[in-house]
Amino acid sequence: MVFSVTGINMQHQKILRITTQGKSLLKITSQVNAIVADSGIKTGLCNLFLRHTSASLIIQENADPDVLQDLENFFAKLVPEWENYIHSTEGPDDMPAHIRTVLTHSSEQIPISQGRLVLGTWQGIYLWEHRQHRHTRELVVHVMGE
Amino acid sequence: MVFSVTGINMQHQKILRITTQGKSLLKITSQVNAIVADSGIKTGLCNLFLRHTSASLIIQENADPDVLQDLENFFAKLVPEWENYIHSTEGPDDMPAHIRTVLTHSSEQIPISQGRLVLGTWQGIYLWEHRQHRHTRELVVHVMGE
Amino acid sequence: MVFSVTGINMQHQKILRITTQGKSLLKITSQVNAIVADSGIKTGLCNLFLRHTSASLIIQENADPDVLQDLENFFAKLVPEWENYIHSTEGPDDMPAHIRTVLTHSSEQIPISQGRLVLGTWQGIYLWEHRQHRHTRELVVHVMGE
Numbered sequence: 001m002v003f004s005v006t007g008i009n010m011q012h013q014k015i016l017r018i019t020t021q022g023k024s025l026l027k028i029t030s031q032v033n034a035i036v037a038d039s040g041i042k043t044g045l046c047n048l049f050l051r052h053t054s055a056s057l058i059i060q061e062n063a064d065p066d067v068l069q070d071l072e073n074f075f076a077k078l079v080p081e082w083e084n085y086i087h088s089t090e091g092p093d094d095m096p097a098h099i100r101t102v103l104t105h106s107s108e109q110i111p112i113s114q115g116r117l118v119l120g121t122w123q124g125i126y127l128w129e130h131r132q133h134r135h136t137r138e139l140v141v142h143v144m145g146e
Numbered sequence: 147m148v149f150s151v152t153g154i155n156m157q158h159q160k161i162l163r164i165t166t167q168g169k170s171l172l173k174i175t176s177q178v179n180a181i182v183a184d185s186g187i188k189t190g191l192c193n194l195f196l197r198h199t200s201a202s203l204i205i206q207e208n209a210d211p212d213v214l215q216d217l218e219n220f221f222a223k224l225v226p227e228w229e230n231y232i233h234s235t236e237g238p239d240d241m242p243a244h245i246r247t248v249l250t251h252s253s254e255q256i257p258i259s260q261g262r263l264v265l266g267t268w269q270g271i272y273l274w275e276h277r278q279h280r281h282t283r284e285l286v287v288h289v290m291g292e
Numbered sequence: 293m294v295f296s297v298t299g300i301n302m303q304h305q306k307i308l309r310i311t312t313q314g315k316s317l318l319k320i321t322s323q324v325n326a327i328v329a330d331s332g333i334k335t336g337l338c339n340l341f342l343r344h345t346s347a348s349l350i351i352q353e354n355a356d357p358d359v360l361q362d363l364e365n366f367f368a369k370l371v372p373e374w375e376n377y378i379h380s381t382e383g384p385d386d387m388p389a390h391i392r393t394v395l396t397h398s399s400e401q402i403p404i405s406q407g408r409l410v411l412g413t414w415q416g417i418y419l420w421e422h423r424q425h426r427h428t429r430e431l432v433v434h435v436m437g438e
Contacts, residue, residue: 005331008303008436011154011291013189013257039151043305045339045434047191047255051266053207059398061345061390066379070387071394073378074371079220086219087212095216098207102217106205106269107255109339109399111305111434118432120343123398140264142191142257144154144290144436145303157300157437159335159403185297193337193401197412199353225366232365233358241362244353248363252351252415253401286410288337288403290300290436 012039016139020129044112044145051138054097056104062124097130158185162285166275190258190291197284200243202250208270243276304331308431312421336404336437343430346389348396354416389422
């Protein structure tokens, strides 16, 4: 049972710009851990916030890439592109991208201990691009602690 | 690349009471930004927490109302009211409302920069009422920062 | 309308180890409230983070156990075990467990007021085990405030 009690006196905020190559899950764990290391914060909380409504964040298995393909397949089937969406002027992949974002997460929160994210052994952080074409996405990384 | 480093010395907590008119997505962005402005906090994190299990929060497109209608239609189909739910004493819309809440979010976290939420251009914050009838919902707004 | 303004000068971090008995929703509200009480923090924010990719967190109705059974039934149907998943070496329940985790939450954030979580009357916090067999799960509880 780990138990740490400290003060809280710092916060760091940075915007990462990440270019995606169309529908895919992009692992960003090391980039986020690098910002946490830069901040100098040893104990605290890291908030990730994606400034978009057609891409999202998830925390998932970092080992077997088949898991990512199965996730993509499941969501493609759950939220099909050929539905009769009213909002269709931005292409057949836009409304499904909005729905997939709602079903997943615009933000993630991960505690920090000993200067690192307390992710489990098998956990990775992913930016999930839900549009067909490449986009540059802005991720706000906000770190608070001591 | 924006990078800000500050202290953290304030927190504000407020409960908003919002009356819904049955199933609908209610935009609350300006009310939340007003509380952030009132708090005087320039850099920090805003947490929104909804104290209910049959209504939820999402961050979604703030421009085309058709997106909201498509979201409503998709969830109505994904979580139908005519299923054989065991929990049915509170009406056919209650169990679907619980499921829709689980599939979306009871809380949202948004960083604050220069005294405003760092929402993207197209992002709005919505309270999603999943019950058929009007309800008064309590939203706790918690702001931390400096 | 409650409005509190305070400083912020403490953070507490603890890891809870919770053993599950296979697929089930385990109420952990009182364990989390006990840690909040131990921390001595009266106003603040509590972050819960689950260090796994095949179990998740939800906030749901704490009264009628039928709600929990309906949730389990809905997700079993939405994410069937007999699909042709590519990732199948860890058993038929593993890939569905990953998908169910993505559709729900790896973390929850709940404000604290007067030394207690500001949960609504009907809200409970649940750890949702998505695997068939028992597992020991690690939940990081991070409390910030004053």
